[in-house]
Amino acid sequence: MHGIVADLDPALVTLGVDGTKKYRESFELVYRREATTPNEIWQADHTELDIWVVDERGRPARPWLAAIEDDHSRAIAGYAANLEAPSALTTALAFRHAIGRKPEPDWHVCGIPSVFRLHQGSDFTSAHLEQVMADLKVNPVLTLKDQTHGHGKIERLIGTINQMCLAHQPGYARRGTPTALARRN
Known part of the structure; x- marks a missing residue:
């Protein structure tokens, strides 16, 4: 035996x-994929930001960010931020922002990607978003459940936003610790 x-x-x-x-x-x-040209591969993700803000009713809330990153340049192609949980609408708004020209003259990232890498959650899938991608001839690639190793670059971007950009702002919410703003209500 x-x-x-x-x-x-x-x-x-x-x-x-x-x-x-x-x-x-x-x-x-x-397989470590690397885009060789801009707009070859974009990837998207959502995160609840590590900062407390005050909503329209005066209550503390943590905003959500939907970000789309160009794999080649690692530049943010588009984003959407709001106080509601991620949804397919948020993803569609971020995608629309990503493909369009930006009013800021130095923000050159725009266009239509060849591949759009997404998680399989309902916030990344909708008939509307599928139709838009089909019309634009964008190939959506859904990450398999528990196989997120293709999203490392966007995860790094989100970590950088939380740790380096928000950490010095009023209302910063270090993961797992309540803030004075949250304790007031």
Whole structure:
């Protein structure tokens, strides 16, 4: 019996004992894609920002950011920010902002991407967004559940916004700690 167990493929043992997530992390080949031109690949993500603001009713709230990043330049192509949870509408608004020319003369990132990488959540999928991408001949690529390793660049961007841009602002909400603004209500 020991000989049979000893001869098992380590990948098969990991899959059987630790499950599919650990198997993927340890044994699955990861293809690192790099866009070679602007607008070749865009990726999108949402995050609740680490800052407290006051909403229209005077209550503390944390805003949400939907960001779209150009994979080649790592520039922000577009964004949408609001106080509501992420939705397909927010994604569509950020996408519209990304493809259009910006009023700021130094913000040159615009156009239509060849590939748009998205998570599979309902905030990234809608009939409207699918139709817009089909009309513009954009290839949507949905990340498989629990396989987010293709979104590292956008995750890094969001981390930078929270840690370097918001950390010195009034109302900064370090993850896991309440602020005086939140405790007032």
